Amino acid sequence: MIIIMDSEATLFEIDNVIAEVEAKGWQTHISRGSGETIIGLQGRGQSIDPFQLGQMPGVRDTMAITQQFKLASRAFQPENTTFTIGEVTIGGNRLAIMAGPCSVESREQLLQTAHAVKEAGATFLRGGAFKPRSSPYSFQGMGEPGLKLLAEAREATGLPVVTEVMSPARVALVAVYADVLQIGARNMQNFDLLNAVGRAHKPVLLKRGMSATIEDLLMAAEYILAHGNQRVILCERGIRTFDNKYARNTFDVNAIPMLKELTHLPVIADPSHAVGVRRHVPAITLAGVAAGADGVIIETHPDPDQAASDGAQSLTLPQFTELVPQIKAMAEAVGRTV
Amino acid sequence: MIIIMDSEATLFEIDNVIAEVEAKGWQTHISRGSGETIIGLQGRGQSIDPFQLGQMPGVRDTMAITQQFKLASRAFQPENTTFTIGEVTIGGNRLAIMAGPCSVESREQLLQTAHAVKEAGATFLRGGAFKPRSSPYSFQGMGEPGLKLLAEAREATGLPVVTEVMSPARVALVAVYADVLQIGARNMQNFDLLNAVGRAHKPVLLKRGMSATIEDLLMAAEYILAHGNQRVILCERGIRTFDNKYARNTFDVNAIPMLKELTHLPVIADPSHAVGVRRHVPAITLAGVAAGADGVIIETHPDPDQAASDGAQSLTLPQFTELVPQIKAMAEAVGRTV
């Protein structure tokens, strides 16, 4: 249940309502939009009579939220969540453009990429230091030295850094170097990890699992929100379907307008994983923007054929440079900027 | 196998090559592009030595096509297939915009829709007279009287008519009234029907089956092409996946650039079935165009909530009118026109 207070409700009235529901065993979560305060009930308290509550001074309305996700829902917070990372605001009219290699492989590879994508117009640098790989015999990432290189690349370019964290025990370490903590698709329902990033003081980029429903994704975000971290970015990165002969995954472009309707959180597209084939990445990037994504995250590499991971889906630096103006044209066609 | 002739090969040389391979039990299919003739081998003849064939006068090259689809492949015909229906050319730079009701329900409903979509900028009128429905107790379409209304609407507006045919026995009847014969998703592998429209003298719009792979779709097109009808339009209309709570299907937008690469046939998007929710149809329409579709087919209805079928995914006439300029902006962003 959520309780919507009058825009003229006093702090005293708000506190009274909070005290009332907390006395019945509920926890409360407060959302303040433009002039309006919404009190969300969490946990499992005694049943509350909405009519009686509606009579309390300052209460405008109460609403049962039947969706399982509450803090993530538009009903709870009608306005878009926006927040600023470095000098870039995400969730607003301007699209975020995140680019960089799948894995950090070397100082030279990373810095060359970082300068090139910055030059081309990227607003974030992505790169993995801890890599979830299907095979234990594949390259597992550089670890902390990779994180240090990312921090160095940020110093050199000013681009905030997005990088993956794979286990609760390493959240503190990764948070030292990263500007955005990425949760990979395979860990979308690693609940201990979600709780850990929920307690962290860095924004989180949460990728949709390969067979996660829209609702599963929102419930995973709910874990993070419920642990106190309100800065969550959702990412559609392709799902598993019956057809993977010509593409690695199926980009669920429907998810973008559906998520934008259901939640106030920013939603970005990952065309690299979603199609998995370099020459189709530009078309899928544009489709994501056309459908309303708040940004894109694109794998780029100075020499994709030699990449330690995901080379087949990484753009070359010139390809990325060529793509940015197309993203810009597309953004303008849907009334946005880059 | 395909045989590529020199651009200066004489008709006599071409005929010799054809005679040679037909003597070995193969059927041949000739494709003439700008200056270049390609001979495709079909059926099951004796094995042919590509080296020996390569020595014949006029032969530039031979190529084994390992893909199962041959006539549909880019290898067989590198240039886009384009053809003109009424006054509209499909497969070229200009996008086709097909609009109209799911089912023809009445003269008034159809004519009102036809005039409105023509006015808004549509270039084709769609509408079903024979309807494949999951339930035998649902409205099955008006039948031939519906076809007559479609013909009347074409007279009134000049829009060519796209309408579905569901069984081989009715191909001749539907072809009397229709400009484009539609094969529905459930009939994509109804091979007797594919053969029948392959022998018809009208273009065919072939919808991808709900669980058809890209290759299945191209093989279904191959049936039509192999029976002599070269005017086939492919249509991505959403596939079945594990998630259908918020959308009816999953729009496989990846399919659009993949198909455009694999085949020379025009490819359009059906956002109405692909997402199945009226308020998300515009975003998905734009995503399809951004990904490179050669057109869109959109369900529109004067009063969707009263529609005999598919009301939930049909745009109102004002919604369609509002969408066309957005399609136009999107087309321009990818270098095309409407």
Place this chain on the structure above:
Amino acid sequence: MIIIMDSEATLFEIDNVIAEVEAKGWQTHISRGSGETIIGLQGRGQSIDPFQLGQMPGVRDTMAITQQFKLASRAFQPENTTFTIGEVTIGGNRLAIMAGPCSVESREQLLQTAHAVKEAGATFLRGGAFKPRSSPYSFQGMGEPGLKLLAEAREATGLPVVTEVMSPARVALVAVYADVLQIGARNMQNFDLLNAVGRAHKPVLLKRGMSATIEDLLMAAEYILAHGNQRVILCERGIRTFDNKYARNTFDVNAIPMLKELTHLPVIADPSHAVGVRRHVPAITLAGVAAGADGVIIETHPDPDQAASDGAQSLTLPQFTELVPQIKAMAEAVGRTV
């Protein structure tokens, strides 16, 4: 809605109820079980007050059937549908064992197979004369000569014949030779074909489509039942999922107990298509029987590696002969016979 009459209701009372609902524009369908008559309402008549109807003499109860499938539902007919084909009863305690080649290829191949499977314990002969193939260049079946060979094999062995029909125009022809008309997975929603076999006087074996839900399958059966043919056998033959590296399809064994609960129609398993790999067919056959299937349909061939179609999933004749006693042991473990 269905109306359940008292077991002592007179014919006069039954006729009165029928007249009453038909006067309101409904069609009726009568089901007579052991002592109990159920009147099903079909089509779209005026609304009926269940209370008022319940007051009519002889009416014991009325029930709204919210499921879309009515004639196929257990609510409409609580007892299993059983019927006899040749000397074999299907839907009862004894399992049907259908075996034979994917395609009829020659007199020798078919007769050898028919005698061998009869000897081993099969109760039906399967074999395709009209073959739905993904590629127009693949063997499409022998056509009518194949049907004649099937009839000859029936004469020789006494086994009733199951064979596929692919288009409405050929139902009459196939019904001359076949004992059971098979509708293939790709035609499960070829509604004109369903209507045609619904009007035929032969039982129908309806295969589940590759991406058909349980409900889609029951609705397809409903088409056949609603056109007057009550002898329908359902067949689970594997569905399309994300994993097809080691198996052709995913055998949805859950479907068997679910269908047995939802419908009174017999349900059989097709392990050959469901797993698509010869050496795994026995395990999947046994799983189907363990889950409650009323029979199995298994592809067998004298020389699978030379088969014109589906060789990879066909058992050799000795493999089939070895499998039958295992089916028998399994049947006994679940309280049934072969």
Place this chain on the structure above:
Amino acid sequence: MIIIMDSEATLFEIDNVIAEVEAKGWQTHISRGSGETIIGLQGRGQSIDPFQLGQMPGVRDTMAITQQFKLASRAFQPENTTFTIGEVTIGGNRLAIMAGPCSVESREQLLQTAHAVKEAGATFLRGGAFKPRSSPYSFQGMGEPGLKLLAEAREATGLPVVTEVMSPARVALVAVYADVLQIGARNMQNFDLLNAVGRAHKPVLLKRGMSATIEDLLMAAEYILAHGNQRVILCERGIRTFDNKYARNTFDVNAIPMLKELTHLPVIADPSHAVGVRRHVPAITLAGVAAGADGVIIETHPDPDQAASDGAQSLTLPQFTELVPQIKAMAEAVGRTV
């Protein structure tokens, strides 16, 4: 690559081969079957000439393993892995029967269940103390007090305990109480967790992820094996497909014979999650055994309708007691025991 040594190879010859390949930068893994020693190469060393290696004394053969999974493959170890937990051997002819509640809820609930399932014939007790739940607002398990109750139930009944561990940091804690560490479906690709249980001294029950391919599952097992833990049990628990109206998941029964062929590890079935509907659990249990599973894991609860989790799919204690003799009959039908 794997190297198969002569059955008469001396330890000296074996050591020489190991030294040779380790000198080229490879790690080695030794498997000793009945009389035969196999040396597996892991990691990334310099390329090795198989011919030259084949000339070394004691080497019988070398084999490139093209599958990504090596330690898990039948090629590497042709014989079934079997191991004993408490007094029960798993992977041999006798089936493992694991039963117990989804969540440990109270001392009474657990002990009542443990005694009842022991009495009925179960050989393991299952129960969750740490629960992965889609919603942060759902019951998350009792934590360590739940583990203590499990240990108490083992004392009381002699049944070894299977319980889930959700994060690397808790592996040591859970291993104190558990006999088998369960990795849940959502964590199948939580690689840090796989590594942690790979270093633990307790057997691992690894559940297949909802959209994990057969190969993904084997690669996840490979992580555990490569970290030194050879006692891994695989579990098929249903996958996500397009149809979930009447069942929670789709039990991929094909996976059982396929896994038994590809790997030497024991494979069990989880019918409770695989179908998710109590009344269908028995049929699916039997199907799993018929297909060749080495055991089953079944949720049981004294009062399922009051269960804190998964009540809809939990058997009552009498239902479980009734099912065991059916499992026994089925086991005998496939030549096994319980």
